[in-house]
Amino acid sequence: MSNLPKNQKGIPNIAVDLLVSEIFRKNGVNLNNAKSKLSDEQKTAIKELVEELSSQVDSFMNSNNEKR
Amino acid sequence: MVGRNWRALDHCDDYRSTIDADKVQEASQVVGTKQESFEWIIVRDSEDVKVHTTDTQVAVSLQLAIQAAIAAVLSITIGDNDQGRAVSQDLKQFMKTKQRNSQKTVIEGCKHVYVHTTDTDVAVNIQAMLQILVAIVAKVDIA
Numbered sequence: 001m002s003n004l005p006k007n008q009k010g011i012p013n014i015a016v017d018l019l020v021s022e023i024f025r026k027n028g029v030n031l032n033n034a035k036s037k038l039s040d041e042q043k044t045a046i047k048e049l050v051e052e053l054s055s056q057v058d059s060f061m062n063s064n065n066e067k068r
Numbered sequence: 069m070v071g072r073n074w075r076a077l078d079h080c081d082d083y084r085s086t087i088d089a090d091k092v093q094e095a096s097q098v099v100g101t102k103q104e105s106f107e108w109i110i111v112r113d114s115e116d117v118k119v120h121t122t123d124t125q126v127a128v129s130l131q132l133a134i135q136a137a138i139a140a141v142l143s144i145t146i147g148d149n150d151q152g153r154a155v156s157q158d159l160k161q162f163m164k165t166k167q168r169n170s171q172k173t174v175i176e177g178c179k180h181v182y183v184h185t186t187d188t189d190v191a192v193n194i195q196a197m198l199q200i201l202v203a204i205v206a207k208v209d210i211a
Contacts, residue, residue, distance in 0.1 A: 010191075010192045010195035010196050010199065011192075011195075011196050011199060013199060013203070016196065016199040016200055016203050017203050017206075019162060019200075019203075020159075020200060020203040020204055020207060021207070023155055023158040023159060024155065024207065026158070027151055027154045027155045027158065028151065029146055029151060029155060031207060031208065034145035034146055034207075034208050035145070035208050035209050037144060037145055037147075038144060038145060038208060042144055043209075046137075046140075046141055046144075046205060047205075049137050049140075050137070050201060050202060050205055053130075053133060053134055053137060053198060053201065054198060054202075056130055056133070057130060057134075057194055057195065057198050060123070060126055060127065060130055060191075060194065061191060061195070063123065063126075064122055064186050064187075064191055065186075
């Protein structure tokens with residue numbers, strides 16, 4: 001029941017980026033400190049997790065858009 | 069002229085004397101899909117109606133998975149302390165949008181109909197949550 005275009009992108013990435021930066025700044029998060037807490041193993045695991053979730057979201061969006 | 073309304077199952081009336089067309093239709097009304105308690109699609113006195121709707125189960129589990137991923141990344145990078153909880157709380161406020169549409173679709177007296185409904189709110193919210201996760205991950209140099 002939607003007239004939104006296919007592959008609708010939601011919120012512009014730059015807006016989300018600003019929001020996250022602002023939340024980190026507001027709460028006094030030191031990004032360099034945060035980066036140093038991550039081991040290489042954790043980085044790899046998180047990267048894989050994000051890729052997996054992105055592909056699941058893509059399939060969900062495609063199944064929502066199909067046959068429109 | 070007062071005519072009788074067209075009814076999809078009229079042709080069943082004399083098909084088999086043991087089948088009562090009204091009763092058959094009564095049963096097929098239940099085929100209408102209900103997702104949670106907010107989306108209703110009622111199909112009444114119709115035939116050949118195809119329905120395609122948002123898969124709510126998948127949507128909810130995806131939202132939970134992304135939320136868990138955000139919590140995990142924040143916990144590792146910032147720590148399970150007041151600062152981490154404050155960041156998490158601020159992000160949740162943004163993500164806590166209305167997640168369901170309330171819509172009711174009634175198909176009555178129709179033949180050969182295809183119904184496609186999309187829960188735009190849930191789709192946009194899932195995308196926004198993923199965007200937040202990606203932005204956080206990029207900030208800590210993982211992407």
